[in-house]
Amino acid sequence: MIESQRSISHICFIGAGYVGGPTAAVLARECPHVQVTVVDRNAERIKAWKSDVLPVSEPSLLDVVRGPRDGLNAEKRRNLHFTTDLEGSIQAADTIMVAVDTPTKSRGTGAGYSLDIGRLEEVAMSIAQYATSDKIVVEKSTVPVGTGHTISNILMDNSRVGVNFEVLSNPEFLAEGTAICDLLSPDRVLIGSSDTKSGLSAAQALADVYATWVPRSRIITINLFSSELSKLAANAMLAQRVSSANALSLVCEATGANIDQVMHAVGSDSRIGPHMLRSSFGFGGSCFKKDILSLVYLCKSLHLDDVASYWQSISDINETQKSRAVSRIVSRFNNSMGGKKVAVLGFAFKEGTGDTRESCSIDLVKGLLHEGALVNIYDPYVDKSQILKDLGFGEESSGGSVKICQSGEEACEHTVAVLVATNWDMFRVNPKALMNGVKSSYDDTNGEKEASSKARGVPYGNGSTSCSATG
Numbered sequence: 001m002i003e004s005q006r007s008i009s010h011i012c013f014i015g016a017g018y019v020g021g022p023t024a025a026v027l028a029r030e031c032p033h034v035q036v037t038v039v040d041r042n043a044e045r046i047k048a049w050k051s052d053v054l055p056v057s058e059p060s061l062l063d064v065v066r067g068p069r070d071g072l073n074a075e076k077r078r079n080l081h082f083t084t085d086l087e088g089s090i091q092a093a094d095t096i097m098v099a100v101d102t103p104t105k106s107r108g109t110g111a112g113y114s115l116d117i118g119r120l121e122e123v124a125m126s127i128a129q130y131a132t133s134d135k136i137v138v139e140k141s142t143v144p145v146g147t148g149h150t151i152s153n154i155l156m157d158n159s160r161v162g163v164n165f166e167v168l169s170n171p172e173f174l175a176e177g178t179a180i181c182d183l184l185s186p187d188r189v190l191i192g193s194s195d196t197k198s199g200l201s202a203a204q205a206l207a208d209v210y211a212t213w214v215p216r217s218r219i220i221t222i223n224l225f226s227s228e229l230s231k232l233a234a235n236a237m238l239a240q241r242v243s244s245a246n247a248l249s250l251v252c253e254a255t256g257a258n259i260d261q262v263m264h265a266v267g268s269d270s271r272i273g274p275h276m277l278r279s280s281f282g283f284g285g286s287c288f289k290k291d292i293l294s295l296v297y298l299c300k301s302l303h304l305d306d307v308a309s310y311w312q313s314i315s316d317i318n319e320t321q322k323s324r325a326v327s328r329i330v331s332r333f334n335n336s337m338g339g340k341k342v343a344v345l346g347f348a349f350k351e352g353t354g355d356t357r358e359s360c361s362i363d364l365v366k367g368l369l370h371e372g373a374l375v376n377i378y379d380p381y382v383d384k385s386q387i388l389k390d391l392g393f394g395e396e397s398s399g400g401s402v403k404i405c406q407s408g409e410e411a412c413e414h415t416v417a418v419l420v421a422t423n424w425d426m427f428r429v430n431p432k433a434l435m436n437g438v439k440s441s442y443d444d445t446n447g448e449k450e451a452s453s454k455a456r457g458v459p460y461g462n463g464s465t466s467c468s469a470t471g
């Protein structure tokens with residue numbers, strides 16, 4: 001049993017992705033007395049973390065990873081190491097933070113689509129087999145409620161005699177694009193544990209690490225299952241705000257009300273607040289949809305069918321919003337997009353990141369291509385091969401229907417409509433400047449405002465149409 005006052009001096013992160021990499025780097029920066037090792041089975045990813053071209057694009061991340069400059073050469077932070085050596089890393093650490101991906105299961109059951117914790121179980125098995133001393137094992141990944149028990153059982157059933165484990169939940173709330181700020185100044189740090197003496201002692205040890213830079217008042221310790229559910233609930237409620245705004249945008253369109261004005265008025269109520277209330281093409285990113293589906297699955301398996309339907313409707317509205325956007329653009333052109341060129345500005349799911357997982361742009365572009373349009377795409381962070389892969393094309397070719405551009409201006413040239421699909425500041429363009437690249441035959445509307453809105457193909461609100469999403 002891990003009971004006495006513990007302290008943490010060597011943390012191993014397993015999973016060097018959007019969560020594991022930045023979190024490990026910030027922890028190493030803020031806790032120079034703690035050794036931090038980041039391990040991943042993807043050797044290419046580890047190689048990239050050791051280079052100056054990191055596998056994750058985040059403002060300030062390179063500086064945090066690189067650490068203080070030493071003379072002319074950029075030094076890597078001395079207490080931060082990236083490796084593929086899983087066995088050695090597990091053995092050396094007293095605490096293991098598991099930040100592997102937990103995607104939606106590819107095959108659903110009667111209750112829908114749960115999160116796939118297969119990678120987490122695999123990691124738990126490795127920890128059990130390799131550990132030669134007691135470990136605190138921390139779920140950083142987003143998991144279904146009850147996963148802590150599953151992981152504990154795997155560890156207990158497969159470990160060496162005399163080696164003990166304490167499983168904690170410490171879900172991550174960072175949002176891509178602002179990951180470093182979010183990690184340095186989190187709204188809260190959540191630590192869930194069993195209420196045994198050893199569970200509480202392990203939670204205290206982890207809280208002490210965070211307290212190096214996070215005020216104690218923001219470190220919340222709760223029970224393991226509450227912590228696991230809180231992460232799913234937080235994402236579901238953020239997504240629910242986006243879908244509420246989008247659902248109201250339909251009412252606005254039918255009544256002549258203006259959704260931006262309505263959301264401003266609604267969000268001015270201090271009980272509601274202004275965040276995540278912008279009508280948009282919908283939420284994207286790897287987390288919101290999968291976490292809602294996981295909540296739906298949980299509710300259905302508990303026979304809470306009405307509750308399941310409530311959460312399911314938030315995901316459904318999001319899907320409708322994307323197809324509605326394409327339909328509106330197409331109807332603006334008399335349902336005839338054949339051969340017409342459309343620009344899509346931004347391909348990542350939000351600004352500040354190159355992550356395209358579940359990006360609305362993918363569905364928007366596919367919808368436009370289906371209608372026969374030609375699409376010019378520009379994103380400052382996403383490379384050509386990723387875009388073509390996401391659209392289901394081979395590495396280099398889209399058969400001429402898609403052109404990947406080097407700038408927003410190039411993307412807008414000779415287009416009939418421009419979709420501002422990601423909320424980058426650089427896309428908050430002067431409509432007149434934008435119109436320079438847009439085909440003049442569509443410049444024939446009454447006023448400049450109408451012309452710009454038509455050219456931009458912006459179906460809702462007054463301009464930027466992306467939506468920030470957290471993970």
Ligand code: NAD
Nearest residue numbers: 015016017018019040041042100101102119141142172471
């Ligand atoms: P990711 O896909 O970017 O990274 C996961 C990494 O884990 C990959 O590099 C993969 O190679 C590695 N991995 C998988 N199985 C492994 C194994 N057995 N051994 C070693 N390495 C292994 O995922 P992510 O976006 O960092 O998300 C990780 C978790 O954090 C998910 O549960 C996600 O829901 C959650 N989360 C994500 C965000 C976000 O914004 N991306 C925010 C909060 C929480």
